Amino acid sequence: MLKDLVYKNRSYRGYDESRKITREELLDMVECARLAPSSINMQPLKYYLVHEEEEVKKVQPLTHWARALPQMTLPHQGKHAQGFIIICQDTSVFEAIPRFQKDVGIVAQTILLRAVEMGLGGCMIGNYNAQEVKDTLNLSANLHPVLIVAIGKPDETIVLVDVPEDGNTNYYRDENDVHYVPKRSISDLIINK
Numbered sequence: 001m002l003k004d005l006v007y008k009n010r011s012y013r014g015y016d017e018s019r020k021i022t023r024e025e026l027l028d029m030v031e032c033a034r035l036a037p038s039s040i041n042m043q044p045l046k047y048y049l050v051h052e053e054e055e056v057k058k059v060q061p062l063t064h065w066a067r068a069l070p071q072m073t074l075p076h077q078g079k080h081a082q083g084f085i086i087i088c089q090d091t092s093v094f095e096a097i098p099r100f101q102k103d104v105g106i107v108a109q110t111i112l113l114r115a116v117e118m119g120l121g122g123c124m125i126g127n128y129n130a131q132e133v134k135d136t137l138n139l140s141a142n143l144h145p146v147l148i149v150a151i152g153k154p155d156e157t158i159v160l161v162d163v164p165e166d167g168n169t170n171y172y173r174d175e176n177d178v179h180y181v182p183k184r185s186i187s188d189l190i191i192n193k
Contacts, residue, residue, distance in 0.1 A: 002113075005113050005117055006113070008116045009112050009115075009116045009121070010154075010158040010179075010181070011122075011123040011124065011181075012121040012123050012152070012154040013066055013074040013075050013079075013179070014074070014075050014079040014154070014156030015075065015080060015081050015121075015153055015155050016152065016154075016155040017078055017079065017080060017082060019152065019153035020053075020082050021051050021081075021151050021152060022051060023049060023051050025051075025083070025151075026049040026051055026083055026085055026151065027049070028118070029110075029111045029114045029115055029151070030047045030085065030111070032111065032113075032114040033045075033047070033107035033108075033110045033114075035110075036103075036106045036107050037103075037106060038106075039099065039102065039103055042094050044089050044093035044094040044100055044103075045087055045088065045090070045100065045103060045104065045107055045146075046087075046089075047085050047086070048085070048086035048137055048143075049085060050083060050084035050085070051082070056080075056081070056082060056083065058136055058137075059133070059148070060080050060081070062128050062132055062133050062136060062148075063084075063125045063127070063150070065123070065125065065127070066171075068172075069171070069173065072173070080152075081123070081150035081151055082151070082152045082153075083150070083151035083152060084148055084149065085111060085148075085149045086137065086145050086149075087104055087146055087147045087148070087149065088143040088144055088145050089143075089146050090143055097144060097146060104146050108124050108147055112124070112149065115151055119153070120151055120152065120153055121153070122150050122151045123150045124147060124149055125148040125149070125150055126147060126148075130144060130145045130146075133145045133148070156179060157177075157178045157179065158179045159178060159180050159181070160180075160183050161180050161182050161183070162183065162185060163182040163183065163184050163185070163188070164182065168182065169184070170182070
């Protein structure tokens with residue numbers, strides 16, 4: 001069952017805007033993240049939940065999607081995520097932000113796996129201006145955005161393919177807007193003795 005969730009957990013960049021995301025759904029995802037391991041059990045991460053239409057419209061333009069496809073504007077018009085979880089580090093708990101980057105990855109993956117289990121999907125977004133997000137959301141001085149997770153009902157096709165012989169791992173789209181994601185083979189990942 002976990003393998004199925006991992007396979008379905010893609011970085012979606014197109015959503016069904018008619019499917020709104022509720023605060024309760026975002027809380028459910030954060031509840032799972034709350035239970036995840038944390039370095040030295042410090043638990044310095046906090047979560048800002050965005051689900052109300054007005055706030056979603058404020059956050060969306062602060063995010064920059066699909067850097068590997070500079071010729072495209074994603075999400076396409078009418079395909080935006082309807083919720084966001086802004087993962088912040090609370091520097092009043094622990095000041096050094098780089099110290100907890102692995103925690104950020106753990107909780108983000110946990111959030112996304114729970115989203116998939118709920119019939120939703122998402123995308124981790126690291127391409128944003130943290131100060132702009134902080135100012136727009138009026139976050140207190142001790143809260144620093146470290147990752148944005150978009151949430152919605154996926155409305156696009158994503159296909160996993162093998163990395164070609166030239167080794168190019170860049171994702172791409174075809175003329176039908178199908179999104180292809182090259183993955184390295186297991187034999188390329190295992191270090192032999």
